[in-house]
Each structure stands twice: as structure tokens, then as C-alpha cells.
Amino acid sequence: MTRLHHPLPAEEEGDRSCSTSGIALQLVVNIIVLGSIYALIACGYVLIYRVSRVLNLAHGELMMLGAYLLLATASLFNGHPAIALAAAVLLSLLAGALVYVFLMRKMTGEMVLAAILTTVALGILIRGAVLLIWSAQQQYPAQALGVANPSFSLFGGARISFWSAVLVAITIAVYGALFGFLRFGRWGMRMRAAGQNPLLAAQRGINLHGVYALAWCLSTLTGAFAGILMALDSGLTSSMPIIGLKAFPAALVGGLDSLAGALAGALIVAGAEVLLIYYVDPLLSDVVPFLVLIAMLVVRPWGLFGTREELDRV
Amino acid sequence: MFRPAPRASGYLHTGYGEDIALLQTRTERASLAVFAILLAVFPFLASPFALDLACQVFLASVGALSLMLLTGYAGQISLGHAGLIAAGAFTTGILAREISAPFWITLPASALTGIVLGFIFGLPSLRLRGLYLAVSTLALHFVVIYLGGEYETKRGFSTGIVVDPPRFAGMKLTDGRAWYFVLLAAAVVSLLICVNLLRSRSGRAWQALHVRETVAEALGISVARYKLLAFVISSSMTSVAGCLFAYYRGFVSIEAFDLFLSIQYVAMIIVGGMGSLLGALLGAAFITVFPYLIEALLRLLPNVQKLAGEIFAVNYAAFGLVMILFLIFEPLGLVGIWHRLQNYFLLWPFRYKPLAGARK
């Protein structure tokens, strides 16, 4: 990229963002949006890891599946976008449950590598299936649903699009709900218990399979939210899982078993990415999350808010 | 495969040499001779396509063997294998392009790159284990890929580097059959290196630290040193495989080394059967041949041309499905199947394994 001599601020209308505060504000908005995307995806990783110590590397693909399901329901419920959205969300919930019941349940107790690889293989399977059913074409669920994506101005000249704003709102809502659920909900407590000490939890009468299935459902649900909102905002391609993989370092930086950490990690990674793209080199965007990850692994492998003892479990 | 467990009784060894020989029984020697003859004759009977397939299998088996050494025996999970292959291939490409280096410089140079990278990839293993180690290797893989991409862009090779075939005494190595023998030799040499490493002190140290690190350390095995050794040796072998890859393909470009390639290598050792060199070979053969198998099966369906665009997706889906099936139903992998097959014939007409006398 060659950046030529920057002209003096134009007198044209609406071009106020030439001022540095305008740029800074737009960057902040970009960071918040990207951070919300990563946070929403990261909480899926954290949920499953915290409860069952399994790293779900198929999360990106499950997220993409949610968006494609929206495409399917949009054509089914033509003209009723709300119903289509609700149906897509419910189907993703079901998909998460199915994945656990038919696949991950059989891998409980196996070694770490085998469980991770099962999720990787699942991801590959989902990717292939999605390509077969919907082809590699760019899809626009917003158009299929008949909803628009207007962009509106925030203070200071920064702009945000409607669905990005919805995404930020939903991220906050989801995190609030998850915090409350894990802290006060009955099943939330069971999930925390199963995560801390599965054997003791099982002895205590907690249905471990039910807890794990619930974790997978919730994880797929949040992933579907992320996928659907991203697809509504900027279109759906079959290369969406890459974002899922980039959000994984966000989860790790914050600590794989900490929700608050996921939020913090997402903001850090998003911030690093946006700033480096703007000020250094746009082609860095793919590798920045992993650089942050390596830095974190060198300094503090268990993340900002993760539990330290995780390291000694093999 | 070469474990010295004689099946018949009455073999008396009169010297140390006989004791540590790789092939101990007459049957083993005979079957190896037959296999060698088959391998030697194959290129003259097979179609160019089958020849190319065999070459790909040999190339893959070098990488699979090194990964098996690292993950199967030393127990260090590595998801960054494709990055190491890329490093070897890029070293070859860069040297061939920038200074027109011949292969007898690029091959050792690739090995050297592998050693250095192996050291870097191995450093996290001193602090991390299991999942976190896998993640660190994954992250390092992305960094290597990024560096390769940056080199490509900055030096103007954005489409990749074209590599000329290597020269032996003035002759260019382009013939399929010649490549077959070269790659077969590479695979055999890798196998011998792995076999001998495993039978030596390093191999035993790796197996010890795989099982229980603290006990290994207590026994006097320097865990840090052997972990790094595992990474270094495995990575240098992988980089050499990358060098061969660059020469064989004649072309090096960064998107050939994506995450899916790493997953394929891990699949090779899992599908093959962890903890067994034969497993690495079987896994390499299986995973390499698999897409062609799927394609051949698809061609049996009517209206094939319409499916041409789908073949890629079907391959992808079938690969994921087969990996899942192996992980769930056949955790011992192809080697497990192979041993069951052997046991069937060994024990026939009996059905059940006695406590001793059969392969596990």
C-alpha cells in the first residue's frame, strides 16, 4: 500500500473525519465493533472449556452454520424476518445439542489431542457440508430477509452500521446474561461445579452429560448470534470460520476458563489489530491475534484471568 | 514392525550384532526382500498417475514419520507441522532463486532452518503441556506462514517461486521414475533414522517423558534437553521433506501450507495409529490416497461433470467424516486394524488371543 501526500482537509460536506479526533473516534468505534465480534465468539470457547476442558476448534464453523441456517429459514419464512431469525437461533441451539450427543459424548475421557482433533474434524465436515448444500457463492441474508442495514452517525463524525450496533448490544446482553446465569442460575452453578471438579460433581448427583450438553448448546447459541449478525452486517462467505480462529487467541489471552477474561482478551486483540492495520501494515491483520497469543504464552500462559493450575493438567 | 520379538522359538544369538539386528527371522528377511522387489518393479508397471501418487505417499511419509516421532513417541503435541514444511520449502526456493544454489546446498540449508525453527517451536514445550503447547505451535505456524507471505510480497514473488529441478551430474531430475526412487530412498532413510533413534537412548528417554515427566526427571533424564531434541530432530526432518516438496512440485507458494496441511499430518498419525512407525506410513498412504479414492468413487456416479465443482466439498466433508469415525471407533488406527488382521492369521483356526504369543 502506498500512502500518498495527504491533502489538506477538504471543504466538502460531511468530510469532517479528516480531523485527527474524528479518525481516533472512528478507530475507537471500529475497535469496539471488532472487539464485540471477538468477545461474542470467544465466550463460546470459554463456556465449553470451562465446563468440560475441551477446546472446541469447530466453533468458527458452527458459527458459520448458524448464519447459513438463517439463510435457509429466510427462504422458508419469506416475509417474516423475526420468525426466520428466531427459527435460525433455535436450530443452532439444536445443532449444538446434537453435536454433543452424537459426537463429543463419545470422546469424554479420551486424551486431549483426540478430543481437539474430533472438533477439528467436525469443523472440516461442517465446512464441506455447507459448501455442498449452499455452494461457495457470496450470500446476503439481509437481502434474503428483506431487512436493510443503514449506517448512522455517532458523536464526533464516527459512523457505525445498524447491525454492528445491534451486535455490540447483543454482546453486552449475552455477557450480562451469562454472568448472571453462571453466578445465580441453578444449572449455572452446576456448570461451574462440573468445571471445577467433575468427579465430585458427579458424585453429588449432577448430571454431567446434561451439563455438558447445555454448555455446547449455549456455546453454539452465542456463536450463532455472532455469525448471524456478522452475516447481516457484511454478507456471508464460506471463509467465515477464519474469524472464529482469530477469536480463539482472544479467549486464550484472557484465560480459557474466564468469561471476564474473554471480554478483556477480545478488546485487547481487537485493539491491537485495528491500530496495527491503521498505523503499520494492513496485511498484518491475519497474524496479529497470534502474535498477541505468543506474547501471552511467553509471559503468562494461563491468560489474564485464568486459573493458574490449568497448566499442570495434561 | 521391526521389533525384535521372534515368533518361533529356538533362535540363538551368538553375538551382539545379531541381537540388535533389525531383521531377525528368516521370514522377516524374506518378506522384506519380496516387498523391496515389488517396490522396485512398481514404477515400470504403473501408470504415470499411480507413479505420481506413490511419490506423494513417500513425500508425505517423511513428514508423517517426523511427526510421529514428536507426538507419538515424545508426546509433544504439534499443530505447526505445515509451517515447518513451508520453512524448508521456502529456504529451498529462496536460495535457488536468489543465489541459484544447487540442491546439495539447499538440502542442508533446509535442515538447518528446521533445526533453528525446531528450537523455537520447542521452547514453549519447556513451560507448557498438552493443550497450551498445541496452541503455541499453532500460533508459531501462523507466524511462519505470515513471514513467508511477507517475503513473497516484498520480493515480488507474489505468485510464488518457481524452482528448477535439481541437477545430478549435469542431468535434470524431471523423470517420474527417477523421482520415485529418490523419494523412496528419502522415505527409507527417514524410517531407518526413526527406527534407530527409537532404539537408542534418545528414544527411550522420549518414551519415558511421554509417560510421566516427573518420574523421568527423577530417573536422571534431562527432560528439557530431550524435549528440545525431539523438536529439533523432528523439525529438521520435516524441513528436509519441505525441500523435497519444493523440488518435486517445482513451485513454492505460501497458500499451499495452510492449517489444513497441518491437520492432514496430524490425521496421518492418528489414523495410522499413534506410537507406531508403521502407523505413520500407513496413515500417510491412507490420507494421501483418500481424496483420489473419493474422486474415483464420485466418477462412478452419473452426470459427473456437474459435480466437478462439488468434488472439493465432498473431499472436505469425507475427510472430516473419516477422521471422526477413526477417532471414535478405531482409536488404535490403521495399525490396530493391521494387527488384528495379523492376529487373525496367526491364531487361525483359533479365535481368541492367548495372553502371550500374539502381537498386541
Next chain:
Amino acid sequence: MLKRIVVGGLTACAIALPAAAQDAYLVGITAALTGPPSSTYAPAVDALRIYIDRVNAAGGVNGKQIRLVIEDDGAQPSKAVANTKKLITQDNVILMVNASLSSTYAPVIAESKNANVALLFASGVCPQSVYPPADPLQFCTTGYASQFDSRATLEFIKAAAKGTVKIGFAAMAIPLSRGEMDYAMELSKKMGMEPVDQEVIPPPTADYTSFATKLKDAGPNWVYSWAPWVTQVRTLEALRKLGWDSDYIAWGHLEAEAELARLKDGKFYVVNSNALFQEKQPIHQEIEVAASKAGSKFPAQTMTEGWIGGMAIEAALKGAGWPADPAKVRAAMENLKIDTKGLRGGPIEWTKDNHFRTQLYYRVYKWDGDKIARVQDWKTYEVK
């Protein structure tokens, strides 16, 4: 046990499958059927296939059928060269077709050169090696071409713009797109415009906002993008989201017609060398009928490039006679005139030195209220 024998037998059969009957013209295609830019190439390959199927159904060429061997390369150079190797050495094709991203060109060209097989670029951008003096093995039917496109586009901008033009450029991080934007930047300076920024965007990008932010901050009043469709349209959408509402012009790939209707953007111009389907010419209806009969999952509007490619292949093989070999096909292609029947502004002519075409025709369209309006009719450029 029996299962294993069956599986083993299948494997052996699959590997030892001999090549099928040789009583047909064999044409090999390596195409980007999957991957981010596939929406440009996959429909073209489908159209090619439908066209050739029609030709075969009508009796073939010189009494023989044409068999297409299609391989997917996912827009990746290494896969493309592996496909080419396989097609040339195993399938023994007499003509190679590349319908993929320009980053796949270098290795595929090298491989075809080794085997002396003619290489046709259909739906992939025309490389400079087909301009006169042309490389003996490379031919191109694709509508878009480096340097000429930018020339035509910049001349249109100059004519349509009021006042000074501050122009921004958006390229994809592949050599041809970057090179073209560099060339356009130089040309715009010579034409008295003021280039303000050039963004290079990597192919599999999730979020275009950062790049659009940088582009917008440079303050252009025109932005020109010459890259695969996905880059062009995503950059436009990101710019619009950020509130930039000046004029944007891009190359009209196959998806342009449908996308213009989707975007409904009155300041989005597309430069085309193919006529749009809304003109409802007889050839367009012919294509629509054929596409629906073949049950293609791509809309008929995306089939122009592939159709023209099919015409070229048919004409080349007819000229080569039977039995044909790569040398005869190449000789036939060096002297070809293809009547595009209204799909382009005029015929495609190849000579020994010019494997591109002797004359180029450009149109400019944009969305106007409720339909696509033609802003500029066929403008001819000579290719020397």
C-alpha cells in the same frame, strides 16, 4: 474381513483406472470453483460446460465429442499447477483452460510451456503476454484486460467528473490487481487527476472497515477498483457504511448485473465489455433457455464469459480437425474469428501476433432509480 477385502479391491480399482475412451477432444480446465473469488469463475465454468454440452448434443465438432476435464484449484497457485500437471500428463488434454485468479497464472503458464500445450484464459483476466507481440501459447477471450480497462475507465471519469478529480484506488493483494492500480495511478496523474490513496486488501479479509477507513480519510471524490468482484463490492459497502457517498467505479464482472440491483446505489458505476442481460438480445434468451434446461444453480446473467469461452473452444477445435494434437489446436487458434452474437460490442479476432483481440469495446452502466441505465455506449479502442 470381507469388508476389508472389498474396500481394498475398490482402492486397487480406483488407482488402476485407465483413461477412458480416447475418441473425443480432451480439454482440461483448472478453475477457482471454490474460494473467495469463486463467484466470478464458477458460473463461467458452468456456462462453458453447458455450451459444450449443447455442442455435443448437436453432434459435436468434426463429428467428435468434446470432453471437458474440470479441476478445482480454489484460486491457489499450488493446486492450479498440480491440476495442470495432472491434466497434461495423465489426461493428455490438447488444450488447457485457466478460469482462475491471476495469481495462478505463472506456474500454469510454466507447466503448459513445458508440454507445449496451448493455454486459453477464459473468465480470468487477460495477462499482458497475449497482447501483441503475443506469446505463442497463450490466448485470452476474457472481457477484462490490464491497462486497457484502466485507460477506458479513467477517460470515462475525466469526461463524467465535474471539477478536479481526487481519485482513490482499491486493489486486491494479487499481482495483477496491484500492478493495474499502480498503472492507473500513474495514468491518472498524466491525465490531470490527483491520486490520493491506494489500498491493497488481502483476499480472505473478514472486515473491510479498516481499509475503507483509511481510504475515506484520504478524501477522494472518485474511487476506482479493479479487482475480483468480492474486493470491489465489499470496499464499496464498507465505504458507504462509513458515510462516504461519492462516486465509485469498478469493473463489471459477471455478478455486476445482479449486484447493481441489490445495492441500488446511484453512484456506483460499472465498466463492462459484455452486454447486460437486461438488453434482452436473442443470444441472451438463448443462454437463459439453455441454463434453465441444464438446471444450473447459477443465474443466467453470469454466463457470458463462459459462453464466449465455449465459442472459442468450439471454433478452435473445429479448425484443428481430427485427429487433433496440441500443435494443430494452437495453429487453429492463431487464426480465429469468433462472432460473439451481441454478447460483446464486436467480434474477437486472433492473429499470429495478437492473441487478445484487435478491437476492444466498453460500456458503462449504473443503477438509475429502478433499473440499470447505460451511461456510455460502446466505445472502441484499437489494440496495437
